Amino acid sequence: MPEHSTPFAPRPRGLTGRGxxxxxxxxxxxxxxALAPLAACSVPGARKHVPTGKAEIAAAVSDFWTxxxxxxxxxxxxxxxxIDVDPVDQSRHPTLDAFTRRxxxxxxxxxxxxxxxxxxxxxxxxxxxxQGIGYDLMVVGGDSYLTKYIELGYLAxxxxxxxxxxxxxxGAAFKNSSFDRGNVYTVPWQSGMTGIGYDPAxxxxxxxxxxxxxxxxxxxxxxxxxxxxxxGNIALLAVGVDPETSTHxxxxxxxxxxxxxxxxxxxxSYSTATYQSSLQRGDLAASLVYSxxxxxxxxxxxxxxxxxxxxxxxxxxxxxxxxxxxxHPVDALTYMDYxxxxxxAAEISETVQFVCPVPAAQRVVARxxxxxxxxxxxxxxxxxxxxxxxxxxxxKAKLRHLRVLxxxxxxxxxxxxxxxxxx
Numbered sequence: 001m002p003e004h005s006t007p008f009a010p011r012p013r014g015l016t017g018r019g020x021x022x023x024x025x026x027x028x029x030x031x032x033x034a035l036a037p038l039a040a041c042s043v044p045g046a047r048k049h050v051p052t053g054k055a056e057i058a059a060a061v062s063d064f065w066t067x068x069x070x071x072x073x074x075x076x077x078x079x080x081x082x083i084d085v086d087p088v089d090q091s092r093h094p095t096l097d098a099f100t101r102r103x104x105x106x107x108x109x110x111x112x113x114x115x116x117x118x119x120x121x122x123x124x125x126x127x128x129x130x131q132g133i134g135y136d137l138m139v140v141g142g143d144s145y146l147t148k149y150i151e152l153g154y155l156a157x158x159x160x161x162x163x164x165x166x167x168x169x170x171g172a173a174f175k176n177s178s179f180d181r182g183n184v185y186t187v188p189w190q191s192g193m194t195g196i197g198y199d200p201a202x203x204x205x206x207x208x209x210x211x212x213x214x215x216x217x218x219x220x221x222x223x224x225x226x227x228x229x230x231x232g233n234i235a236l237l238a239v240g241v242d243p244e245t246s247t248h249x250x251x252x253x254x255x256x257x258x259x260x261x262x263x264x265x266x267x268x269s270y271s272t273a274t275y276q277s278s279l280q281r282g283d284l285a286a287s288l289v290y291s292x293x294x295x296x297x298x299x300x301x302x303x304x305x306x307x308x309x310x311x312x313x314x315x316x317x318x319x320x321x322x323x324x325x326x327x328h329p330v331d332a333l334t335y336m337d338y339x340x341x342x343x344x345a346a347e348i349s350e351t352v353q354f355v356c357p358v359p360a361a362q363r364v365v366a367r368x369x370x371x372x373x374x375x376x377x378x379x380x381x382x383x384x385x386x387x388x389x390x391x392x393x394x395x396k397a398k399l400r401h402l403r404v405l406x407x408x409x410x411x412x413x414x415x416x417x418x419x420x421x422x423x
Contacts, residue, residue, distance in 0.1 A: 173315060
């Protein structure tokens with residue numbers, strides 16, 4: 001890959017001149033989204049039959065794709081700072097330019113998505129009226145809103161015969177997620193892990209378990225989140241339950257674990273927005289964290305540790321989806337497959353530094369690091385060897401997916417978990 005194609009240092013996270021990055025938005029907006037379940041619950045439009053079984057899915061794919069052809073145009077909408085950039089001209093994205101040269105498809109790229117709730121609210125009226133939303137490809141988080149897109153028939157079923165690179169290079173851990181079995185509607189764009197981040201100098205020992213966040217020696221020094229989705233799911237892990245198969249009784253047990261932690265005075269703050277800076281300042285000794293935030297903090301001089309606890313951690317994904325109203329769906333599907341070429345996935349990862357869903361990209365990043373010098377060599381070498389970007393097989397074996405909630409379950413879930421951090 002060309003020497004100029006990646007920046008010489010990690011791009012800044014948080015508030016920048018171009019707005020919040022995807023990681024900053026995850027921290028700032030997930031809690032708020034969890035508190036507002038949701039405008040989408042009362043949206044107009046009937047739920048549609050979701051195809052199940054190979055025959056039904058094959059029929060849906062054939063119905064949608066028969067007769068559709070490449071147009072030479074792709075309209076792609078994404079979160080801010082969530083793709084590779086040219087370090088000299090931040091408005092340019094080298095992998096998109098290379099895609100156009102390879103395919104002849106011109107790409108109009110926009111960074112307009114702030115969070116799941118506001119984006120759904122913006123485009124839902126067009127979907128409901130059967131109009132196009134103006135985009136052929138969009139990034140959607142693997143949360144309750146994605147379930148709503150699927151149930152309302154807003155996403156096109158994917159023709160996997162045109163996704164050979166996804167089939168060959170997509171990591172097994174990133175396929176067949178709980179929110180889209182068989183990747184009927186989605187392929188991962190970028191991913192991340194939720195676990196425990198801690199300061200070894202303050203803790204004085206290795207943290208290995210969610211139960212360590214009940215250790216009296218850490219009283220008043222633990223950070224948790226004002227996010228019912230993540231809090232509920234990690235508490236399920238803490239009580240020995242796989243979130244995907246959890247029952248209402250399990251949820252009550254998990255909520256009791258969180259109340260025990262709160263009532264013991266363990267938690268200094270419940271915040272998705274400030275935990276990283278609080279860890280770096282030493283206000284927190286340990287916290288619920290996204291893996292990428294620890295990677296970024298350590299690249300800035302901190303000496304934090306990230307651990308997937310022995311009971312398991314969470315794997316989340318943001319996903320590429322094709323709206324059912326897309327004007328240029330073949331072009332969108334062509335790009336989906338292109339993004340799974342290892343050299344392309346590597347170039348994107350070298351900028352965004354999230355967990356890469358293409359394990360073979362690690363070798364490409366290592367190759368680029370060996371060919372680079374100075375700061376760029378340092379950054380890429382750290383990236384290529386980091387389990388926070390390329391998890392080990394042992395780490396991936398401990399990762400679990402979020403519990404998928406239907407509308408009624410979501411109300412019950414929030415009634416259990418929201419009061420814990422709102423009290």
